[in-house]
Amino acid sequence: xxxxxIEVKGFRKTYDDLVAVDDISFDVRQGEIFGLLGPNGAGxxxxxxxxxxLRMPDAGSLQIMGVDPTRESRKLRNIIxxxxxxxxxxxxxxxxxxxxxxxxxxxxxxxxxxxxxxGLGDRMRSQYYQLSTGQKRRLALALAIAHNPPVxxxxxxxxxxxxxxxxxxHKIVRELKEAGTTILLATHxxxxxEEMTDRVAILLQGEIVTIGTPMEITATGVELTKVSVRTxxxxxxxxxxxxxxxxxxxxxxxxxxxFSEDIGPxxxxxxxxxxxxxxxxxxxxxxxxxxxxxxxxITVGGNTQ
Amino acid sequence: xxxxxxxxxYEFRTGIRNRQMLFMNYLFPLGVYFLVGWIMAEINPLxxxxxxxxxxxxxxxxxxxxxxxDPLVNANLSGIFRSFKINGVPSISILTIPGLTTSxxxxxVVGIIILTAPPLMDAPLPTDWLGFVLVLLTTLFSxxxxxxxxxxxxxxxxxTVLLSQLIFLPSMLVGGIMMPHDFLPEAVQKISLIxxxxxxxxxxQGLAQGMETFIxxxxxxxxxxxxxxxxxxxxxxxxxxxxxxxTSKGHPLMAILAVLPYLIxxxxx
Numbered sequence: 125x126x127x128x129x130i131e132v133k134g135f136r137k138t139y140d141d142l143v144a145v146d147d148i149s150f151d152v153r154q155g156e157i158f159g160l161l162g163p164n165g166a167g168x169x170x171x172x173x174x175x176x177x178l179r180m181p182d183a184g185s186l187q188i189m190g191v192d193p194t195r196e197s198r199k200l201r202n203i204i205x206x207x208x209x210x211x212x213x214x215x216x217x218x219x220x221x222x223x224x225x226x227x228x229x230x231x232x233x234x235x236x237x238x239x240x241x242x243g244l245g246d247r248m249r250s251q252y253y254q255l256s257t258g259q260k261r262r263l264a265l266a267l268a269i270a271h272n273p274p275v276x277x278x279x280x281x282x283x284x285x286x287x288x289x290x291x292x293x294h295k296i297v298r299e300l301k302e303a304g305t306t307i308l309l310a311t312h313x314x315x316x317x318e319e320m321t322d323r324v325a326i327l328l329q330g331e332i333v334t335i336g337t338p339m340e341i342t343a344t345g346v347e348l349t350k351v352s353v354r355t356x357x358x359x360x361x362x363x364x365x366x367x368x369x370x371x372x373x374x375x376x377x378x379x380x381x382x383f384s385e386d387i388g389p390x391x392x393x394x395x396x397x398x399x400x401x402x403x404x405x406x407x408x409x410x411x412x413x414x415x416x417x418x419x420x421x422i423t424v425g426g427n428t429q
Numbered sequence: 430x431x432x433x434x435x436x437x438x439y440e441f442r443t444g445i446r447n448r449q450m451l452f453m454n455y456l457f458p459l460g461v462y463f464l465v466g467w468i469m470a471e472i473n474p475l476x477x478x479x480x481x482x483x484x485x486x487x488x489x490x491x492x493x494x495x496x497x498x499d500p501l502v503n504a505n506l507s508g509i510f511r512s513f514k515i516n517g518v519p520s521i522s523i524l525t526i527p528g529l530t531t532s533x534x535x536x537x538v539v540g541i542i543i544l545t546a547p548p549l550m551d552a553p554l555p556t557d558w559l560g561f562v563l564v565l566l567t568t569l570f571s572x573x574x575x576x577x578x579x580x581x582x583x584x585x586x587x588x589t590v591l592l593s594q595l596i597f598l599p600s601m602l603v604g605g606i607m608m609p610h611d612f613l614p615e616a617v618q619k620i621s622l623i624x625x626x627x628x629x630x631x632x633x634q635g636l637a638q639g640m641e642t643f644i645x646x647x648x649x650x651x652x653x654x655x656x657x658x659x660x661x662x663x664x665x666x667x668x669x670x671x672x673x674x675x676t677s678k679g680h681p682l683m684a685i686l687a688v689l690p691y692l693i694x695x696x697x698x
Contacts, residue, residue: 176515179674201517208515212507216447221439228432229517251446267516 127154129275129306130175134184137170144170146330147184152308157301159317160310161415162327163423168310169209171327172279175308176206188275202230205273207264209280209310215253219244219263222252223270230271238266241296243289257284265293269300276300276307282316294320314416324415326422333422342418348372348383350411353394359403360394367393379407387412436522441530453496454534458488462542463549469607470550479640480552482633483606485539486568490606490626492535493572494579494597497527498589501580510670520668524581524661528573535569553638560636567650568629571657575625575687577664582681584672596624605630610643618643622694628653644698652697655690663687 128151137145145167152158160168173179175186177193177200186192191199213222219239227234239245242262247255255263261284269276278297282290297320301307311317317324318338325335334341348371353360360380369386384390387410398405413421444450462484469476476483504510513523546552555561575596583589601607603617604626610618621627628649635646642649663686666679 178511178514178671197514198517201515204515206515208508208511212509213512214443214504214509216443216450217439225432225435225439226516228435231432264512 128152129154129156129189130158130308131187132171132175132184133186135171135174135181135186136183137167137174137179138182143330145174145327148325148327148330148332149184150325150332150335152306154306155301155304156322157297157307157309157320159321159324160308160327161312161314161317161324161419165329166327167330168327169279172277172308172310173208176200176204176208176277202271203274205268205271205276207261207268207276207278207281209283213252213260213263216251218249218251219255220248222263222267226267227270232271235266235270238270239263242266242292258286258289261285262289262293265296269296274305276305278307278309278311280311281309282311282313314414314419318415326419328423338415342413342415344418348385349387349390349413350409351382351384351387351390351394352376352379352407352409352411353382353398353405354379354407355398355403355405357401357403359398359401365397367397432518433522433526436518436526437530440526441533444530444534450496450500454492454531455538457495458491458535458538459541461491462488462538465607466546466550475609477546477550477552479609479630479634479638480550481543481546481555482630482637484542484546485565486604486626486629486633487601487606488538488542489535489568489572489629490597490600490604492531492538493569493576494593497531497573497576498580498583498593499586501527501577502583502586502589505669505672506585514670520670521665524577524664524668528577528661531576532569532573536565539565555633555637556639557637561633564629564632564636564650567632567653567657568625571625571629571653571660574657574660574664578660578667578684578687581664581667581669582684584681600624600626603627619695619698622698623688623691625653625656625691628656628691628694644694648694648697652690652694656687659690660687 130152132151133149135145135148148171160171162168170179174181175188175193177197180194186194188200189203191203193200217225220236223234223236223239239248242265244259244262244266247259252260261281265281282293285293297307309321321338323335323337324341325332358378361375367382368389369384370382370390371385372383374381382390382394391410444454466480466484470480510523543554547554579589579592583592603613603621604624605621606626610621610627610630613621631642631644631649632646632653634640635642636650663684667681667684
């Protein structure tokens with residue numbers, strides 16, 4: 125097993141009477157992209173900000189590469205790069221000045237090529253207030269990774285980004301992972317989490333309700349897998365067939381849709397039946413429940429199994 | 430050091446590039462200087478005797494008390510300090526660098542006043558330049574520290590206006606800037622010593638212009654210095670990175686301790 129780079133043990137944080145995070149534990153391993161998912165107010169940002177040293181935990185321990193964020197803030201600065209959910213820069217700071225400014229405090233040379241890659245090359249002399257929301261997010265990301273931190277913490281990194289910027293950001297994040305950077309990512313975007321992360325933890329009302337790979341999490345849900353079949357002669361339409369694992373059947377356009385809880389035997393039986401009927405498959409699609417389906421099942425339905 | 434210089438250079442340029450700051454640092458104090466200086470010289474010939482020190486103290490008080498706090502409060506409320514913290518910008522830089530750059534802008538303003546007041550208002554130059562520089566630097570330190578302290582403890586822009594005006598407006602009325610202390614009733618003279626500009630005016634008149642003052646100018650200089658040290662120390666102590674998550678080591682009400690040297694000054698007079 126890879127070494128744990130981020131360790132959270134029994135972390136608890138309250139704001140007056142509100143328990144924002146209640147006794148959560150997880151770790152993030154070397155080179156992993158770990159997603160923190162949850163609805164608004166679930167405790168994602170509190171967890172991230174405590175790891176960044178911006179908030180003091182009420183109980184539990186937090187460590188990033190052996191550094192306690194609450195006590196060793198100076199050491200922490202050079203091992204983490206952070207893109208905050210709500211961060212800002214002075215209105216009149218120029219893009220190139222911001223790069224110079226933060227790189228100087230990290231004692232590294234300015235990484236102007238990062239600004240080019242993130243589509244800010246032609247905005248170098250623009251002041252911060254002149255940037256669009258997406259450009260501000262991209263600048264925040266460039267500043268977060270300019271000092272090549274081994275750990276990157278991203279809070280809603282693609283919020284407000286257009287599609288090309290989002291694709292470029294995902295590409296950069298993947299490259300960073302390949303280079304060995306450990307990434308902790310909080311997002312509302314389930315497709316992003318499913319696509320980008322190695323493991324995720326779903327937080328609900330300050331507690332981790334499930335943790336695992338996106339595949340593991342989607343596999344444990346009660347949502348049924350959808351099998352859509354279209355054949356040349358529509359042999360599945362008029363007759364009532366019974367397939368193993370199938371609990372519901374519906375029709376849409378020229379497709380018959382089966383909802384199965386045991387996908388392997390269902391698909392085999394469907395194919396055998398079509399062949400036995402002398403028909404030919406035009407299209408067969410298997411759609412497993414997505415992370416978003418599972419997320420909604422947990423957060424709306426309360427199913428944590 | 431490299432980071433400090435980058436920060437300083439950026440902050441200084443911002444003081445000119447940002448229209449609001451350009452107005453506060455240069456246009457407002459110089460505009461008032463030319464306007465008020467001209468009017469006062471016309472209606473009160475004695476004003477020209479103290480025009481340089483009066484207008485220098487006015488400029489310093491205006492820029493430090495009205496110009497420094499608001500950007501600090503806005504930066505804190507908008508999350509700029511959080512960005513600074515996670516990138517390793519120390520709190521001491523966040524306070525000292527705007528203080529130093531504002532002081533530098535003010536030195537330029539005071540330089541313009543020194544160069545233009547004699548031909549425009551027939552104002553005499555200081556008789557003791559060493560004394561003038563000493564009082565100027567101490568006044569800058571004292572007022573800028575007070576401005577920083579207000580910026581640190583105020584919870585909103587509205588609050589900065591209230592706190593700043595609490596010192597600035599009475600200073601204009603009874604601080605010896607527009608009207609010499611000698612013209613004030615004795616009780617008001619004494620009470621005016623609660624205001625830093627009063628001590629600045631006394632120190633300028635006594636140590637830079639060789640004029641008689643109603644309290645020892647060295648006492649005023651010492652009170653300004655003590656007030657500056659206390660205000661700056663309290664600003665560092667009470668500095669908070671995050672408006673929604675108090676991390677400072679004391680309660681904002683502790684800022685009232687910065688008045689202590691001036692209170693003592695009243696009893697010394």
